Amino acid sequence: MQIGALIIGDELLSGKRQDKHMQALIRILAARGIKLAWAEYLGDDPARIEAALRRTFESGDLVFSFGGIGATPDDHTRACAARALGVPLALHPEAKVLLESRFGDEAYPHRIQMGHFPQGAAIIPNPVNQVPGFSHGHVHFVPGFPSMAWPMIEWVLDTHYRQLFNDQPDIEMSCIAVHAREGDLIDLMQEFTARYPALKLSSLPNFGNEAIPQMHIEFGFAGQPGLVEIAMAEWGKVLRERGYEIRSM
Secondary structure (H helix, E strand, O other): OOEEEEEEOHHHHOOOOOOOHHHHHHHHHHOOOOOOOEEEEEOOOHHHHHHHHHHHHHHOOEEEEEOOOOOOOOOOHHHHHHHHHOOOEEEOHHHHHHHHHHHHHHHOOOHHHHHEEEOOOEEEOOOOOOOOEEEEOOEEEEOOOHHHHHHHHHHHHHHHOHHHOOOOOOEEEEEEEEOOOHHHHHHHHHHHHHHOOOOEEEEEEEOOOOOOOOOEEEEEEEEOHHHHHHHHHHHHHHHHHOOOEEEEO
8 A cells, every 4th residue: 555645736836835744744654654645636627537546446445635625616625526426415414513513604605515525435523623534445535625634644644654654764865976877877877776675775876966066876764774884885885886976965
């Protein structure tokens, strides 16, 4: 099971607003020793949202979907989720109670729509204004408002996914090889990738900056701490033997 994110809203793609959700989700996951595998941005296009959700439901991944679950005409996510699942939208009984308690008579006729979820959904409690999100399988839908979305995600993780938490989370260690060029080191990268299949090797070339004006490459290994330390020590040793100046980070 990988962890993914769908971040929905025209305002993000037009530049009217800057997305804050992905970095927050990365931090929330990292605090529990897990990490984000993928993310996708979507505009308010029902056909595209439905297609993305259909793929998401079929994937079996743990996915958080941000935005589009309100009651305005541009909020398509609830209906798209229902179509992707092939089930009707239905007023969730717990959501009905929460919305009527929150808004009273003003829950009707529009606000009550925020309690219509794909049939079979479970609610996600909202600690800010009690308007719930919902879950269907391993896909969890929260509002686009950060103050609401982020504690709701934490609740989902802490309530349903503690088995994924890692007391010894992956780490990343990096070093810089001055005057290095990727083309000259592909053989070495292939060798280390085969030698350490449990680790992820990264290579970020740089043509020079204020800190290091010369061409250089930042190399990194990510994975379990003990293995990363061994791989990084061997990597630095081999690069020095090839004549590169190595700087720690």
